[in-house]
Amino acid sequence: MRLPDRIEHYLHGRMVESKQPFCMRVAADHRLLERWGAAAAYGLDHLHPGDDVSSAVPFLDACDARDAVELPFITDAVGHSFHAHLIPDHNDCYVLYLDARKELDEKRRAQQAANEVKLLLERERRIIEELVDAKAELTVRRQAAEAESRRRGEYIATMSHEFKTPLMALLAHSERLFDEPQSSKESADAIRRIAQQQLWLVDNLLTGARLEHDGFAIHPQATDLRALVSDLCLVFAPLAATTELSFAAYLADSVPEFVLVDDLHLRQVLINLLGNAIKFTEAGSVALEMDYRDAKLLATVSDTGPGIAAGDQVKLFEAFQRGGEAPRKAGAGLGLSITRSLVEAMQGELRLDSAPGSGTRVMLEIAAAPVAALADDTAMSSTSILIAEDDPDICDLLGLKLSEVGYRVRVVHDGHAVIEAALSDRPGLIILDTNMPGLDGPTAARKLRESGFSAPILALSAAGRSHDIEFALASGCTAFLRKPAHPDALKRVVRELLLKDLSRSATLRD
Amino acid sequence: MRSAKICMLGDFAVGKTSTVVRFVKNEFSDKYLTTVGVKIDTKLVETPSGPLKLIIWDVAGTDQLGGIEFAYLRGSAGYILVADGTRKTTVDNALRLKTDAAARYGAKPFVALLNKSDLSSQWEIEQDAIDTSRAAGVNWIECSAKFGTGVGRAIEALAARLMEPDTEAT
Numbered sequence: 001m002r003l004p005d006r007i008e009h010y011l012h013g014r015m016v017e018s019k020q021p022f023c024m025r026v027a028a029d030h031r032l033l034e035r036w037g038a039a040a041a042y043g044l045d046h047l048h049p050g051d052d053v054s055s056a057v058p059f060l061d062a063c064d065a066r067d068a069v070e071l072p073f074i075t076d077a078v079g080h081s082f083h084a085h086l087i088p089d090h091n092d093c094y095v096l097y098l099d100a101r102k103e104l105d106e107k108r109r110a111q112q113a114a115n116e117v118k119l120l121l122e123r124e125r126r127i128i129e130e131l132v133d134a135k136a137e138l139t140v141r142r143q144a145a146e147a148e149s150r151r152r153g154e155y156i157a158t159m160s161h162e163f164k165t166p167l168m169a170l171l172a173h174s175e176r177l178f179d180e181p182q183s184s185k186e187s188a189d190a191i192r193r194i195a196q197q198q199l200w201l202v203d204n205l206l207t208g209a210r211l212e213h214d215g216f217a218i219h220p221q222a223t224d225l226r227a228l229v230s231d232l233c234l235v236f237a238p239l240a241a242t243t244e245l246s247f248a249a250y251l252a253d254s255v256p257e258f259v260l261v262d263d264l265h266l267r268q269v270l271i272n273l274l275g276n277a278i279k280f281t282e283a284g285s286v287a288l289e290m291d292y293r294d295a296k297l298l299a300t301v302s303d304t305g306p307g308i309a310a311g312d313q314v315k316l317f318e319a320f321q322r323g324g325e326a327p328r329k330a331g332a333g334l335g336l337s338i339t340r341s342l343v344e345a346m347q348g349e350l351r352l353d354s355a356p357g358s359g360t361r362v363m364l365e366i367a368a369a370p371v372a373a374l375a376d377d378t379a380m381s382s383t384s385i386l387i388a389e390d391d392p393d394i395c396d397l398l399g400l401k402l403s404e405v406g407y408r409v410r411v412v413h414d415g416h417a418v419i420e421a422a423l424s425d426r427p428g429l430i431i432l433d434t435n436m437p438g439l440d441g442p443t444a445a446r447k448l449r450e451s452g453f454s455a456p457i458l459a460l461s462a463a464g465r466s467h468d469i470e471f472a473l474a475s476g477c478t479a480f481l482r483k484p485a486h487p488d489a490l491k492r493v494v495r496e497l498l499l500k501d502l503s504r505s506a507t508l509r510d
Numbered sequence: 511m512r513s514a515k516i517c518m519l520g521d522f523a524v525g526k527t528s529t530v531v532r533f534v535k536n537e538f539s540d541k542y543l544t545t546v547g548v549k550i551d552t553k554l555v556e557t558p559s560g561p562l563k564l565i566i567w568d569v570a571g572t573d574q575l576g577g578i579e580f581a582y583l584r585g586s587a588g589y590i591l592v593a594d595g596t597r598k599t600t601v602d603n604a605l606r607l608k609t610d611a612a613a614r615y616g617a618k619p620f621v622a623l624l625n626k627s628d629l630s631s632q633w634e635i636e637q638d639a640i641d642t643s644r645a646a647g648v649n650w651i652e653c654s655a656k657f658g659t660g661v662g663r664a665i666e667a668l669a670a671r672l673m674e675p676d677t678e679a680t
């Protein structure tokens with residue numbers, strides 16, 4: 001069908017009106033040869049035949065193509081939007097512009113919506129990834145919390161067992177004391193042994209809790225190693241005897257009388273090692289040897305027990321672990337773990353030499369500078385000691401034990417009384433409970449020092465955290481001892497403090 | 511005066527148009543307005559070898575080149591690759607666009623911009639990925655069209671490169 005001229009003319013008019021066509025014929029050197037149409041609609045009405053149009057038409061490269069090229073939706077720097085068609089013709093090129101503003105707006109709206117949906121989907125993907133990561137982390141934390149809860153549950157069950165069984169044995173032996181007086185020696189031995197073991201267990205638990213809470217603080221002091229070994233013999237020889245083990249302690253001549261170490265930590269380490277040796281050795285012997293070389297204390301605890309396989313030695317020093325082949329014995333498995341931590345805190349070394357059937361040797365090596373010999377005991381045999389303690393039972397026990405040695409003892413029961421008594425009697429040493437009614441120990445110590453009282457003050461307290469010790473020492477106390485202190489340990493510390501004070505007084509006089 | 515056509519290549523919404531507007535007019539708008547087709551702008555740049563008129567073709571964002579995009583890229587002397595540092599897929603997409611363009615028109619000088627460095631809390635690109643890309647010859651430059659940091663220096667470096675004797679500025 002051929003359209004009538006009238007219809008063709010109508011269509012042409014509508015196309016020109018809506019598309020505003022503009023056409024240029026451009027030579028190969030980019031000069032304008034001729035133009036037709038709505039140049040003003042594209043800001044090109046300033047172009048005339050002969051002008052170089054490469055700047056105004058920045059896409060003439062496309063004229064190099066063999067066939068017609070369409071570049072849709074071009075927007076120029078001033079906002080004209082058009083479709084460009086480049087149609088090569090011999091050496092020239094026809095460049096046709098068709099208006100694209102209306103199409104551009106419609107297409108942009110659709111494209112914008114599509115892109116925004118894609119962005120939202122990407123954000124959603126990212127949030128889901130973060131949620132998955134967070135869920136995985138929560139799962140890990142929950143599993144860790146459950147494991148910790150299980151560990152604590154097992155710990156409480158173990159501790160309950162470790163306390164309940166010996167307490168039942170204590171009760172049984174106490175009842176036997178009443179029911180069968182002829183067995184009193186045997187029962188008293190058993191009660192002492194069980195009570196001693198429970199005391200070590202409590203010491204280890206408290207030390208472990210302190211370690212977890214604020215680590216160990218080391219307080220080196222002049223320590224009488226012979227007195228320390230003697231104390232250990234007093235405790236362990238009877239224990240060994242109850243199971244017919246032989247127990248011996250040897251000190252080499254090279255060991256100085258006094259060395260600078262943390263007395264309490266060293267004592268706890270040796271107690272744990274000896275306690276373990278006795279616990280796991282059913283026959284034969286347990287021995288403690290002490291030697292001294294290059295300002296280092298070398299202590300070896302050996303036993304003829306079952307020995308420990310190499311595979312079990314690695315985990316032996318972890319909390320709640322025991323040697324795999326060893327017979328099941330009482331104990332929480334805390335002692336060696338705490339021993340290792342104590343030795344590390346003292347910057348010492350612990351070595352193990354053991355094999356199944358060959359017994360065990362544990363070797364301890366710690367730095368221990370020698371301290372010059374102190375004055376003789378005779379100078380202080382009748383020294384007066386003031387005890388400030390609100391518990392009458394503890395007062396009686398301390399008074400009795402110190403009087404046995406020859407000290408003159410006076411007892412007061414609160415912080416105000418100790419200041420009054422100390423300033424009037426001028427005792428050679430004060431034993432001061434840190435937690436008393438009226439005025440606490442550290443405050444009383446501070447007031448005494450402010451009043452010029454210079455003799456040693458030994459703080460005695462059930463609290464044993466490092467800051468309790470530091471606070472007591474900072475308040476003017478000379479030394480700190482944790483309750484319940486073994487009477488022998490108390491006597492030893494009192495003796496050391498008095499010896500040092502005598503030595504200091506002698507130096508001042510000189 | 512010499513002139514050179516360069517094309518902006520990158521995924522949608524990575525900030526190609528914002529980068530051009532920051533470079534040409536030193537302006538910025540937070541409103542996202544998608545580009546349809548191509549926007550052509552020009553900027554006269556001083557280089558150590560003299561002035562160069564950059565004709566910048568800001569091609570609509572895409573993750574792959576088709577017939578229309580190849581028509582836009584014809585005659586381009588170099589590229590500005592743009593990726594969005596808060597969307598890691600846009601880095602891979604930009605590298606693919608560069609590879610496809612080189613396959614059609616040969617290797618051209620380019621700079622690679624990692625845009626939106628102002629959104630560090632949403633940053634998804636890890637340093638390892640940037641290092642790996644650098645080892646493969648693509649040195650991503652962190653920039654912010656919003657604050658203008660890094661944009662001008664990177665494009666001017668490309669302009670200087672285009673003025674070197676073996677390149678295609680006309």
